[in-house]
Amino acid sequence: MYNKKLKWKSDFEKSVIIENFLNRGWIKSQEKEDDSTDWNVYWATVWNVRNIFNPKNGFRLNDQQIINHFPNHYELTRKDYMVKNLKRFKREQDKETYEQQGWNFDFLPTTYIFPGEYSLFVEEFHKCPNQTWIVKPAARSQGQGIFLLRKIQQLKKISGTTVTSNMTQLNLVSKENYVVSKYIDNPLLIGGKKFDLRMYVLVTNYKPLKVWIYNKGFGRFCNEQYTTDVAEIENMFVHLTNVAIQQYSDKYSKKHGGKYSIDALKFYVESAYGTEAFQKMIDDIHNIILTSLKSVQAVIQNDKHCFEMYGYDILLDNNLKPWLIEINASPSLTTTTPVDKNLKLNLINDVYNIVLPNDDFSDNQQKQQQINKIGGFSVLYDESLDLMNRKTQKRQSVKIWK
Amino acid sequence: MQQLDNQEILMKLKSSKQFWDIKKKIKKGFNDQQKIGVNDIQKFAQSCEIEDQLTNLISHILKKSKKRETLKEDQIDFLNTSKIKWTELLFKNLDIVHQKTKNQEEDDTNTDSKLYIYDEKNLLAFLQTFKQQQSSALYQNVQFQSNKLLNINIPLKSSQQILDKYQYLLLQEELQDEKINKIRKQIENEHLDIELEKIAQTFVPNGERCLLYLKYFEFDHQETILQQNFTKLQKECLHQLFYDELLEIDGHEISEDTFYFVFQEQILTCLKCFIRDKTIKENIRIQLQNGIKKEHTEFQLPITGFFPFKNISKYVAPLCYLSTKIHIIYALFKEFFCRYFCFLHAISSENNSILSLCMQIEEIISTNSPKLFHHLKVIGCDTLKLIIHQLIYCFVGDMDPPHILTIYDQIIGHDSLEILVILCVGFLNKYKSKLLLAKNYENVQQIFQELREDKFQELVQFAYKQ
Numbered sequence: 001m002y003n004k005k006l007k008w009k010s011d012f013e014k015s016v017i018i019e020n021f022l023n024r025g026w027i028k029s030q031e032k033e034d035d036s037t038d039w040n041v042y043w044a045t046v047w048n049v050r051n052i053f054n055p056k057n058g059f060r061l062n063d064q065q066i067i068n069h070f071p072n073h074y075e076l077t078r079k080d081y082m083v084k085n086l087k088r089f090k091r092e093q094d095k096e097t098y099e100q101q102g103w104n105f106d107f108l109p110t111t112y113i114f115p116g117e118y119s120l121f122v123e124e125f126h127k128c129p130n131q132t133w134i135v136k137p138a139a140r141s142q143g144q145g146i147f148l149l150r151k152i153q154q155l156k157k158i159s160g161t162t163v164t165s166n167m168t169q170l171n172l173v174s175k176e177n178y179v180v181s182k183y184i185d186n187p188l189l190i191g192g193k194k195f196d197l198r199m200y201v202l203v204t205n206y207k208p209l210k211v212w213i214y215n216k217g218f219g220r221f222c223n224e225q226y227t228t229d230v231a232e233i234e235n236m237f238v239h240l241t242n243v244a245i246q247q248y249s250d251k252y253s254k255k256h257g258g259k260y261s262i263d264a265l266k267f268y269v270e271s272a273y274g275t276e277a278f279q280k281m282i283d284d285i286h287n288i289i290l291t292s293l294k295s296v297q298a299v300i301q302n303d304k305h306c307f308e309m310y311g312y313d314i315l316l317d318n319n320l321k322p323w324l325i326e327i328n329a330s331p332s333l334t335t336t337t338p339v340d341k342n343l344k345l346n347l348i349n350d351v352y353n354i355v356l357p358n359d360d361f362s363d364n365q366q367k368q369q370q371i372n373k374i375g376g377f378s379v380l381y382d383e384s385l386d387l388m389n390r391k392t393q394k395r396q397s398v399k400i401w402k
Numbered sequence: 403m404q405q406l407d408n409q410e411i412l413m414k415l416k417s418s419k420q421f422w423d424i425k426k427k428i429k430k431g432f433n434d435q436q437k438i439g440v441n442d443i444q445k446f447a448q449s450c451e452i453e454d455q456l457t458n459l460i461s462h463i464l465k466k467s468k469k470r471e472t473l474k475e476d477q478i479d480f481l482n483t484s485k486i487k488w489t490e491l492l493f494k495n496l497d498i499v500h501q502k503t504k505n506q507e508e509d510d511t512n513t514d515s516k517l518y519i520y521d522e523k524n525l526l527a528f529l530q531t532f533k534q535q536q537s538s539a540l541y542q543n544v545q546f547q548s549n550k551l552l553n554i555n556i557p558l559k560s561s562q563q564i565l566d567k568y569q570y571l572l573l574q575e576e577l578q579d580e581k582i583n584k585i586r587k588q589i590e591n592e593h594l595d596i597e598l599e600k601i602a603q604t605f606v607p608n609g610e611r612c613l614l615y616l617k618y619f620e621f622d623h624q625e626t627i628l629q630q631n632f633t634k635l636q637k638e639c640l641h642q643l644f645y646d647e648l649l650e651i652d653g654h655e656i657s658e659d660t661f662y663f664v665f666q667e668q669i670l671t672c673l674k675c676f677i678r679d680k681t682i683k684e685n686i687r688i689q690l691q692n693g694i695k696k697e698h699t700e701f702q703l704p705i706t707g708f709f710p711f712k713n714i715s716k717y718v719a720p721l722c723y724l725s726t727k728i729h730i731i732y733a734l735f736k737e738f739f740c741r742y743f744c745f746l747h748a749i750s751s752e753n754n755s756i757l758s759l760c761m762q763i764e765e766i767i768s769t770n771s772p773k774l775f776h777h778l779k780v781i782g783c784d785t786l787k788l789i790i791h792q793l794i795y796c797f798v799g800d801m802d803p804p805h806i807l808t809i810y811d812q813i814i815g816h817d818s819l820e821i822l823v824i825l826c827v828g829f830l831n832k833y834k835s836k837l838l839l840a841k842n843y844e845n846v847q848q849i850f851q852e853l854r855e856d857k858f859q860e861l862v863q864f865a866y867k868q
Contacts, residue, residue, distance in 0.1 A: 191664040191722070221664060255658040264661050267608065267804050271723045274609040338853070339660060 006359055009039040014333040016344040017043050020352060024359065041356070042067045046074070046329055053301070061305040064361050069329060070206065070308050071301045076292065077310070077329035079179045080113045080138035089295035107288045107324050113138070114158075114178040118170040121180055125152065132185055132233070138177040141328070143242035148183060148233050184323055185228050188316040190268060194226040195219040195260065196241045196325060197314040201289055201380070202351055206302040208383030211293060212354060213286070215376045215400055216343050219260040223249035243336065257336035266401060273320060281320045282401055286394075288314065288324045290381050307355045309347075350375030406464065414463045417593035421459065424452055462596050473688045478556060478751050480532075482692075485749040488528055489691040492709050495519045496701055503647060517651045518712035522794040525747065526551075526786060529757060549779060550764050551786045556751035558758060559820075561766045567816070568824045571862045574605070582607050589614050603815035611807060612724040612734075618814055619737045625730070632729035635675035644701060645710055649673045656715040661803050665722035672718050672732045673710070679736065682706040686740040688748045688755075708747070716798040717743050720806040742813050746794050754819045759793060760786050762823045767830055774834050783843045789826045796822060797856070805858040828861030 008021040009029040021028070021041070029039040037059065044052070046069055052059055053071035061067065075081050090105045098104070112121040125133070135158070137145040147157060155163040160173035172178070187194045200214035220241045232238050237249045246258050269278045289312060311331025315323045333348070335341035354374050372379045372393075378400040382393065406414070415421040431446050432438050447453040476482050496519050503517060532554055577585075585601060589610045592598055598618045606614055616622045639646075649670060657666040676682070683706060690708035703709065718735045725731055745754035752758065767785050768775040778785050792800055796809055812821040830837070833849060840846045 191666065191668050193664060195664075225667065253658055253663065256660045256663050258663075259660075260664055261660065264803065268723050270608040271611060271807075272726050275607065276609070278609075337660075 006040040006356075007038060008041045008043075009036070010043040011045040011048055012043060012333060016333050016335060016341065016348050019345060020348045023349075024352070026359075040064050040066065040361075041352075044068060049073075053303075061303075066305055066307065066355060066361070068307060068309065070203075070303060070306045072299070073308055073329045074139075075296045075299050077327050078139050079136055079326055080177045082292070082327060083108065083111045083113060083179055085295045085299065086292065089291075103287050103291055105291060107284070107291070107322060109181040109184060109323055111179055111181040114180060115170045115172055116177075119168050122152070122167075128182075132183040132228075133180050134183040135178055135180050138179055140176075142244035143236070143240045146240060148239060149180070150230065150233065184315055184317055186318045187226065188318050188320060189226050190219075190221075190260070190265075192225040193222050194239065194241060195221040197262070197265070197285075197312075197316065197322075198331065199262070199285070199289075199312045199314060200331065200347055201293075201310045201312055202307065202354060202377060203293060203310070204307045204355060205304075206293075206297050206300045209293060209297055209381060210379070210383065211290065211381040212374075212377040213289065213380040213400060214347060214350070215262075215378065216347070217262040218340075218343070219262070219265050220246070221258045221260055222246060223251040223258065243332070247336075255337060257340060259337065259340060261339070269320065277320055278401075281316065281322060283397075285314060285322045286380060286397055288312070288322060292324060292327060293381075307351070309351055346376060350377050411460060411463055414594070415459065418459065419588070419592050419597055420455070420594070424456060424459075427452060459594075459596070463594075472684065472686055473750070473752065476750050476752075481556075481749055481751055481757075484528075484532065485689075486692045488749055491528070492519055492691065495524075496709065499648070500644065500701070503644075517648060519648070519709045521712035522790045523787075525756065525794070526760075526790045529749075529760065549776070550761075550768065551784050552757065552761050552764065554757070554761070556757065556761075558761055558765075559753060561762055561769065564762060564820050564823055565766070565866070568812075568821065568862070569866065570603075571812075571824075571859075572866060574859070577605055586610050589617070593617060599815050599817065601815075602811045606808075606811045608804070611811070612730070615724070615734055615737075615810075615814070616730070619734070621730075621733055621737075625727075628733045629727075629729045631681075632675060632732050635678055635732075636671070638678045639671070639674045643677065643704070645677050645704055646674055648710055649677070649714070652710070652712060652715050655713065656719055659719070659799060662719040662722070665719060668722055668728055668731065669715050669718045671728060672735055673714060675732060676736065676739075677704040677706055677710060680705055682736065682740060685736070686744050688744050688750055688752065690744060690748050711747065713795055716795045720798060720803050720810065723803050723807065738810065738813075741817075742819055743796070745819060746796075756794065759819060759823055760790075762820075763789060763793070763826045766823070766827050770827075771831065771834060774830065774837060777838055778846075781840060781842050781846070783840075783846050785830065788837075788846065789830060792829060793822055793826050797825060801856050801858065805856075808858045824865045825858070825861045828863070828865035829856065831864040831867055832856070832861060 006024075006026045007029045008026045010017050010021070026041065029036060042065070044067055049067060049069040049071065051057060052061070052067065075085055086105070086108055110124065112118070112124070114121070125131070133149040135147050135149050135155075147154070149155070152163055155170065158172055158174075158178060159170055161171070163170065197217060197219055199217040202212040202214070204210050204212070220243055222238055222241055223246055224235065224237045226238055236245050237251075240246075243258060246252055252258065266278060269281060308329065309331070311328035313325040313328065315325050317323065333344055335344055354377060378397075379393065380397055380400075382390070385393065427450070428443060428446060431450070432442070444453070447456065476485075499517055499519060506517075529552055532552065582605070585605060586607055586609070588601060589598070589606075590613070592601070595618050598614055602614065602618075613622070621628060652673075653666055653670045656662045656669055662669070686707070691703060717739060718731070721731050721734045721738070724734065742754065745752060746756050746759075748755050750757065764775075764785055775785055778788065796806065798806055801809075809821060809825065813819060836849045837846065840849065
């Protein structure tokens with residue numbers, strides 16, 4: 001099956017990427033420069049993708065090249081742009097029509113983008129005196145720079161000067177934007193601990209939109225018992241689920257890495273809450289994925305050379321309602337446990353089986369056929385299908401998790 | 403013995419689907435007849451076996467209402483004296499463990515991890531000593547078969563009887579949604595345990611398992627009482643016991659398990675409450691240790707009447723999937739332990755006891771897979787030594803939680819631990835070809851260290867494969 005010696009290039013020295021290339025018999029591109037173009041398959045950083053698609057470089061991908069990001073993926077994956085696009089999309093939609101199709105927007109916590117929406121935030125802050133807020137840099141990752149806020153004065157951390165609620169604008173020390181959201185302080189707890197879900201979604205085309213969802217994901221658990229006690233508000237081991245943070249807890253285990261499979265979560269929710277509760281939860285998660293992708297469909301530069309595998313971070317509250325936290329363009333491919341390695345190895349393998357079936361770049365029949373499942377990926381949404389078939393696909397989407 | 407009056411029996415009957423089916427049948431039998439006397443009903447009932455069905459139903463209600471007493475004395479004297487010896491041995495182990503914990507407190511570099519009172523290997527080694535004693539009563543009329551690890555004259559069900567009883571599992575197919583919905587409604591409406599057992603034998607939907615278990619144990623309208631009892635026990639946990647330390651150490655293994663690490667704190671809380679629970683002694687079906695009150699010792703048996711042992715956490719872990727409420731998890735664990743798991747740690751000739759289950763496994767393997775049985779013996783790795791961990795801990799850690807809870811369903815379904823015999827036989831058959839190539843114990847260990855996934859239905863299939 002894999003008999004074509006395609007050339008690969010990777011900006012990441014990750015075993016799950018490189019092993020997959022080697023297993024296919026592909027050969028590494030010999031050109032050492034970052035801007036080398038002698039490759040067929042490139043697993044690139046977002047910055048290198050931006051350079052490649054920068055018109056000033058005058059570089060055009062040929063028909064035998066494929067790359068793992070869309071040029072302006074940040075419309076979806078920067079926290080501030082994601083919020084902006086979702087709000088815009090919501091305003092544009094006819095609410096009744098959208099809900100009739102079984103979709104909704106009720107998955108984003110109330111969020112303001114700093115510095116621009118500071119005064120709107122202050123107004124809301126005063127309306128909800130007991131509300132905790134979570135402050136995040138718009139373009140950073142791994143939990144860096146995140147903190148919980150209960151007093152406006154805490155914003156001194158990012159402004160560098162005293163902040164009061166009388167101020168009508170906020171000046172930030174760094175040039176970066178921040179997003180400030182209502183903190184979901186009633187997360188679903190398992191064993192008394194908070195977690196969020198990491199799910200993998202592959203988009204092979206934006207126009208028309210084609211979305212695949214992976215049937216293996218995991219919950220990332222905090223190591224400390226959850227509490228809303230104000231004294232623990234700065235304890236990141238209670239509140240932030242990023243592995244990059246939790247690995248420094250003295251309760252961290254290398255055996256499981258705080259990762260709880262989605263199969264185990266499914267079984268828990270079904271057993272403890274009932275099958276219908278699980279199905280509703282999954283429907284709501286599918287809604288989050290599709291609505292967020294549709295919100296950027298008009299603005300993303302679609303390109304036949306591109307695909308993108310996103311890491312969706314979703315938080316469940318204690319009513320089993322899922323909330324969208326963020327979408328990652330470069331979900332971590334570091335493996336922390338044997339189970340994790342197995343998952344990510346198969347994940348990348350399945351990505352390439354979808355985007356490059358039989359190592360073939362041509363628009364072959366297999367790509368166009370209604371194949372709904374490849375490896376752990378199932379088609380969640382295919383806009384190229386007619387409306388009737390799309391409705392059938394939606395009804396069957398819950399079977400992905402059976 | 404608690405006796406039910408007629409009114410109470412009628413109430414219990416009315417909570418059974420079978421009762422209403424019988425009533426429907428009788429009504430149909432008389433059509434639109436205006437005057438129906440008791441004699442008419444009796445004659446009709448006798449003619450179409452309804453009387454037998456009703457009699458069975460009532461006698462089942464009466465049998466279940468009878469308060470079960472804890473079995474203290476075994477019918478075989480030798481086993482009673484063995485239980486005393488086992489308890490004495492455990493007291494000695496407790497002293498050793500206590501000394502080790504003291505040494506560890508004083509010397510941080512001493513990391514001896516054997517901080518438990520006994521494990522499954524210790525128990526099996528003790529059971530093995532019975533053979534050496536060769537009491538004439540024990541071996542009367544028994545052909546002494548030196549190749550078996552345990553071969554003692556206790557009443558035993560025939561292996562074929564057990565295999566036949568569970569053969570229906572081979573025919574189980576995946577159910578359609580319609581059938582699953584029907585079972586859901588049955589569980590919601592049914593109260594009689596005999597009916598719940600039938601459902602448990604067939605198929606239990608994940609979403610209704612907790613309800614079925616609660617109904618079977620008659621907890622479904624007792625949540626407030628369960629919560630109050632648990633809260634009282636939690637308060638008692640503020641006063642530390644030495645055994646708490648052993649339970650915390652025991653929890654380390656569960657805390658490394660990818661399926662159970664999230665429940666680590668809940669499991670420990672349940673176990674700390676368990677060893678303080680005064681009601682265990684009167685509810686448990688069999689006495690595990692002979693409760694000798696030793697003079698001049700620092701520790702006595704916990705109030706439960708038995709010592710906590712290695713991997714006791716494994717009995718709690720799968721139940722954590724069933725409810726978000728810890729007092730429910732605790733109530734289910736307590737009931738499962740008192741009714742079933744206690745037998746896995748009891749020196750006894752009872753059907754469910756570890757001794758009987760082990761002997762039945764040896765019997766089936768030596769008869770149906772003699773080549774494997776002999777080969778394992780030759781390479782110094784007895785069948786029972788291979789399987790004892792899976793048997794005693796009901797495959798927790800070897801199978802994923804959905805499969806473990808299917809085992810628990812079968813345990814309830816037949817009010818018996820015999821399903822473990824079937825699964826152990828299946829387990830050995832599954833790895834037979836690799837085991838036959840093993841040259842020594844280390845080879846065998848390597849086989850089981852490889853990443854493997856054992857599933858309930860798969861092991862059942864292998865149990866019946868020749």
